Amino acid sequence: MNIKCKVSYAVLFLSAIVFADVYKFNVMAQSPYIIVDYIKANEKDSPISFMLEVNDEPLISVNPFTKMPLASTFKLTLAVEYARQVGEKMLKPHAKVDIDTIEQYYLPKIDGDAHLKWLEYIEENNLLQNDSISISEVVKGMVMFNSDANTDFLMNYLGIENINATIRTLGLRDHSEVYPIGGALAIADYINLKENLSETELEKRITKMTNREYINQAIIIQDLMNTNSLPSEVKNAKIATSNFDIQQIWIDRFISATANDYMSLLDIINSRTYFNKDAQDELNHVLEYLVYDPIIEENLNHFGFKNGNISGVLTDARYAEDKEGNKIEIVLMMNDLSQKDYNTILNNIDQFMMRCILDENFRDKVVTMLN
Structure with missing residues (x-):
């Protein structure tokens, strides 16, 4: 051509x-x-x-x-797992989820307003019905708008273990384990809420974590999101969004x-x-x-x-x-x-x-x- x-x-x-x-x-x-x-x-x-x-x-x-x-290219694996589950009749693409449930996973200021733009889009295009949205549209919001809230919601909805199993089945041999990205970013604020450490101490604490400890901590925070019980101090992620060194740790340890x-x-x-x-x-x-x-x-x-x-x-x-x-x-x-x-x-x-x-x-x- x-x-x-x-x-x-x-x-x-x-x-x-x-x-x-x-x-x-x-x-x-x-x-x-x-x-x-x-x-x-x-x-x-x-x-x-x-x-x-x-x-x-x-x-x-x-x-x-x-x-x-x-970066966000890993979200392709979630789209694949979603489609696989649709193909195996494990879920229906038009199944509805309450928009407030997705908001449980939203951390302000971490995705360049991508999630807010998705919310504007679904409202402008009348995709919300009784404050509910289809799972298919949630996936499209992750792919099209790059919503991190949609991404972490889908990790819970599809099952992190299922996503990682499919990565292995597809033969992506060097692919690291997928884990909640919002949960990972909020680790510093979560630890600080419990232990009131200085930011320097927080950096040292997170840096010293093994990969397993880091992922487990992200999943603990994700579990709080799942039940809408994440403290507001953690949800606002003040430390994570203002401390470059903390952000760099998140980037260096990213999927x-x-x-x-x-x-x-x-x-x-x-x-x-x-x-x-x-x-x-x-x-x-x-x-x-x-x-x-x-x-x-x-x-x-x-x-x-x-x-x-x-x-x-x-x-x-x-x-x-x-x-x-x-x-x-x-x-x-x-x-x-x-x-x-x-x-x-x-x-x-x-x-x-x-x-x-x-x-x-x-x-x-x-x-x-x-x-």
Whole structure:
């Protein structure tokens, strides 16, 4: 498929900006080659992974087995587990949950107002019925808007043990255990409420925790959310939202995996043969919400993605099938970015990823430059 690059590539996700991780950028300042140049210059010295496949043929594989924090891209595993349970008749996508139940998991100021934007969206689109929302829409809110409250609610609803079991079943060998991200972020405030430690003491306490202790503490806090009994002092997460060192511990210990893990996951999703029809249909429904975007509709049979960004970390996983039936998967993961590099890459990553999918000539140039 040969499609000339257009400025409209950069406009493609203006609708998605409302839904996914918010990209605030100047369209005219974008250049997808900035990403290529950065990968080429830093792949041997910095935590960078980049993989590109077309029709199961690896075209680029840069540091595929380097394990990194996933940011919100890990939420793809929850979408997969949700679809699996729908396919196995364990839950119904149109089952309702009270919106107040989801609010039990909301920690103010931790997700860039993503949850609040989701609430606005479901109200504006009349998706609330008697203050209830369908599970399917909750999953879409996690994927489209990146709501952390929806994410932690779904961990409880689907079962953390089920999510982690599916990760293992899918063969994602280097994927770390999934655990409540809101619960983890609130650990410092929870310990402080009980023991009244200084922030320096809190940092030392959390840093010294084993991985198991850290996850168990996050689950304890999640259990309080489950019963709507989380103290307001913890829910406000004042320490976590104001102390950079505490935030950095959370980032360093974040759910992690390799680009190879997520390439394998995209292969499974894009094959459309691994899951049964009900599961695949529901997975398509929650991941491929841009299907009616004019550029997607004109050039692709289907397209889905999940991305994420937290301080110094950018991750992005996308899959598509073009009009000729070519299947394309692409994964980009970066960690330990300086603030300047983080901003520059954030401003250009979307156009780069979409050019790799939509523009065969550009894709060929990237392959040449990085091989």
